[in-house]
Amino acid sequence: MSFIAIDLDGTLLNDHNEISEENIKAIQSAQDKGFEVVISTGRAYFDVQTICEKAGISPFVIGTNGATIHAKNGECLSSITLAKDCAKSILQWLDERNYYYEVFTDQAIYALKKGRQQFYNEIQSLKSAGLDKAQLATEAERQFDQFGYVLVDSYHDILSQAEEFNNILACTFDKMKLEEAWNQFKTNEELMVVSSADHNIEITNKRATKGMALEKLAFMLNGTLDQAMAIGDSNNDLSMFEKVQYSVAMGNAKDKIKAACIMTTHTNVENGVAYAINRYMESFAAAK
Numbered sequence: 001m002s003f004i005a006i007d008l009d010g011t012l013l014n015d016h017n018e019i020s021e022e023n024i025k026a027i028q029s030a031q032d033k034g035f036e037v038v039i040s041t042g043r044a045y046f047d048v049q050t051i052c053e054k055a056g057i058s059p060f061v062i063g064t065n066g067a068t069i070h071a072k073n074g075e076c077l078s079s080i081t082l083a084k085d086c087a088k089s090i091l092q093w094l095d096e097r098n099y100y101y102e103v104f105t106d107q108a109i110y111a112l113k114k115g116r117q118q119f120y121n122e123i124q125s126l127k128s129a130g131l132d133k134a135q136l137a138t139e140a141e142r143q144f145d146q147f148g149y150v151l152v153d154s155y156h157d158i159l160s161q162a163e164e165f166n167n168i169l170a171c172t173f174d175k176m177k178l179e180e181a182w183n184q185f186k187t188n189e190e191l192m193v194v195s196s197a198d199h200n201i202e203i204t205n206k207r208a209t210k211g212m213a214l215e216k217l218a219f220m221l222n223g224t225l226d227q228a229m230a231i232g233d234s235n236n237d238l239s240m241f242e243k244v245q246y247s248v249a250m251g252n253a254k255d256k257i258k259a260a261c262i263m264t265t266h267t268n269v270e271n272g273v274a275y276a277i278n279r280y281m282e283s284f285a286a287a288k
Helices: 007-011 021-032 045-055 085-098 112-128 131-145 155-161 175-186 209-220 235-241 255-260 274-287
Strands: 003-006 036-040 058-062 068-070 076-079 101-106 111-113 151-152 167-171 191-194 200-205 231-232 247-249
Touching: 003 007, 003 021, 003 209, 003 274, 007 058, 007 101, 007 231, 007 274, 021 036, 021 274, 036 175, 036 209, 045 058, 045 068, 045 111, 045 175, 045 209, 068 209, 076 151, 076 209, 085 155, 085 167, 085 175, 101 112, 111 209, 112 131, 112 151, 131 151, 175 200, 191 235
Parallel strands: 003 036, 003 231, 036 058, 111 151, 231 247
Antiparallel strands: 058 068, 068 076, 101 111, 101 167, 167 200, 191 200
């Protein structure tokens, strides 16, 4: 048994937040040939499930940057959470400094009404501020297309929820402010801090990464990552690349991500996932 782990945003999803027909066919072909396809993303499982159902595919899902693992039938196989006192200190720090933030649980994505509106206004302002900033704004706006948002008045409302917290995402277009948040939480030995875009950081339990989750899933299924492939485009995919034999960067990935991989495929709007999967399966067939 071998695995194909695929990131979502900037990888499997095109610029319309959809999985193309070519990518769908490649995934289905891989599954028909006995490969275990795994969606590995920073998104929450319930959001990924909606996307997969629309595309007609049924993969394993590593969600919230490795904090959760779900089987094809929706069963939760693993959930690694943030301690409530730790989450409280994170949210308080972010709130006092006026960051936009979202808290991911197994049931919802919590965000502040005021903060969401402010961040939305920033996005609209950036759209008219030059090509580079407009592209960044468009990427940030796609974040709001996720399913499952619950808007509240204060972070205390989030802390009062019964659910456990899997992931906290913080956003800002201010590079110095983003670096400040990165430095604040990166030194905390309880936490793992990664980034999936130029405007965010994502905070999970230190035992939750995409790579660790993929390794755990392979163990659960009595499989191996010796011949596995991972495809991605961002900093939060690096832990996956370290665990597999075949690491593939998207054509739209930054040079740092491409340098960490053995291969670069086409971009996410050019069916780069399908191209990588098809080449991977060809190499397997040739080896037999």
